[in-house]
Amino acid sequence: MSAAGDDWPRALRKCVNPSDLRSLAKKRLPFPIFDHIDGGCDDEVTLAANQKEFGRYHLIPHYCSGVDAVDASTTVLGQKLEWPFFVGPAGGLKYLHPAGEIGMARAAHNLGTAYSMSGFTTTQPEDIAASANEGPRFFQMQPCRSREVMADMIQLAKDCGYKALIVTVDNPIHGNRERDARSGFGLPSNFSLKGWLSIMSHPWWAIRTLPLPGFGLYDKYMDQPGDLNWLGEQLVTNITFEDLAWIRSQWDGPFAVKGLVGVQDNRRAVDCGVSAVILSNQGARHFDTAPATIEMLPEVVDAVGDKIEVILDSGIRRGTDILKAVALGATACTGARTNCYALAAGGQRGVERALSLLRSEVERDMVFLGAATLSDVDHTRIRRAASHD
Numbered sequence: 001m002s003a004a005g006d007d008w009p010r011a012l013r014k015c016v017n018p019s020d021l022r023s024l025a026k027k028r029l030p031f032p033i034f035d036h037i038d039g040g041c042d043d044e045v046t047l048a049a050n051q052k053e054f055g056r057y058h059l060i061p062h063y064c065s066g067v068d069a070v071d072a073s074t075t076v077l078g079q080k081l082e083w084p085f086f087v088g089p090a091g092g093l094k095y096l097h098p099a100g101e102i103g104m105a106r107a108a109h110n111l112g113t114a115y116s117m118s119g120f121t122t123t124q125p126e127d128i129a130a131s132a133n134e135g136p137r138f139f140q141m142q143p144c145r146s147r148e149v150m151a152d153m154i155q156l157a158k159d160c161g162y163k164a165l166i167v168t169v170d171n172p173i174h175g176n177r178e179r180d181a182r183s184g185f186g187l188p189s190n191f192s193l194k195g196w197l198s199i200m201s202h203p204w205w206a207i208r209t210l211p212l213p214g215f216g217l218y219d220k221y222m223d224q225p226g227d228l229n230w231l232g233e234q235l236v237t238n239i240t241f242e243d244l245a246w247i248r249s250q251w252d253g254p255f256a257v258k259g260l261v262g263v264q265d266n267r268r269a270v271d272c273g274v275s276a277v278i279l280s281n282q283g284a285r286h287f288d289t290a291p292a293t294i295e296m297l298p299e300v301v302d303a304v305g306d307k308i309e310v311i312l313d314s315g316i317r318r319g320t321d322i323l324k325a326v327a328l329g330a331t332a333c334t335g336a337r338t339n340c341y342a343l344a345a346g347g348q349r350g351v352e353r354a355l356s357l358l359r360s361e362v363e364r365d366m367v368f369l370g371a372a373t374l375s376d377v378d379h380t381r382i383r384r385a386a387s388h389d
């Protein structure tokens, strides 16, 4: 049993996989908020592909191996994790549940893994550092136009003991999220009548959440908290590899770039001194028709996997997805939707439920794969399906 305990509240006990937690979140949230987590951009082609492409691979069990206990631990961005998945950055967690970022961080640590704070955190980074327990925390930020602001944020990350810096590069502008456009969710939100009716039919959510909280990291740089002009001026920026190298020069510890998909781009990131690439299409939230990351993984591992860690993001829903990525050369995986659904479904305990389901699936399936450690989960354990529709 993990530090999280097994005495689940009834509603969470009935959730036996991440998909059940998604269904519970759908019940507990007004639809504009649920759709904001669940949706992708444009036609959601990449959103669907992110999960479907895992189906192109099969895991090959290895029996008579004598393996009946496994060690799924790995080292990611300098931190030892008990299993190869960590909580990826997601903004606005207090929109989902008052436990917010602190509940998410505590859940990750109770389940033996790391938490990544989003630049769009609704809790102050210092408060997360002070209130979350001792597990590893990563600090994610969007690149800003002002190097002075970036240097200040990086100093804050150092002062608060964040162990690694993650810079997300794949939303130089905001994507076209049609579900948000229909519901009126946005900055600022201008909910449709249907959206307001849904909010009114979720009074418990409304009492605990409205008005929507501001941003803990960026608000401190604005003259007025929530200044949308500041966000537009600073965060809508398409940085260059030279900027990435500059950010690297400001941070001594492990450093990851999140969102490069192409092989050449990932090679160039190595030249900028990154310790890891997080192979991500940001869950298809900004750009549609990009390839699923699991499709790109073998090529990217081939190009840079001998120099840096390759972490797979986007589409992880099951322990077998994690093991497929590891078998194709990923050091570990990350993601946000599953954790967000779980937070909305049950706060910190909800996230603990989701992570414990994923973790036990990884550990159970390693026995079927005859893999005592993750180093045994290699190309001998995976096969690309001959056909797949």
Ligand SMILES: Cc1cc2nc3c(=O)[nH]c(=O)nc-3n(C[C@H](O)[C@H](O)[C@H](O)COP(=O)(O)O)c2cc1C
Binding pocket: 036, 037, 038, 088, 089, 090, 091, 118, 119, 120, 140, 168, 258, 280, 281, 282, 283, 284, 285, 313, 314, 315, 316, 334, 335, 336, 337, 338, 340
């Ligand atoms: C509600 C929500 C907010 C997110 N906010 C951020 C963010 O602030 N920064 C970031 O790099 N990624 C953000 N992401 C993207 C996730 O880190 C991750 O790349 C994506 O969710 C992967 O897709 P998956 O969760 O479907 O596997 C967000 C995702 C969601 C669902």
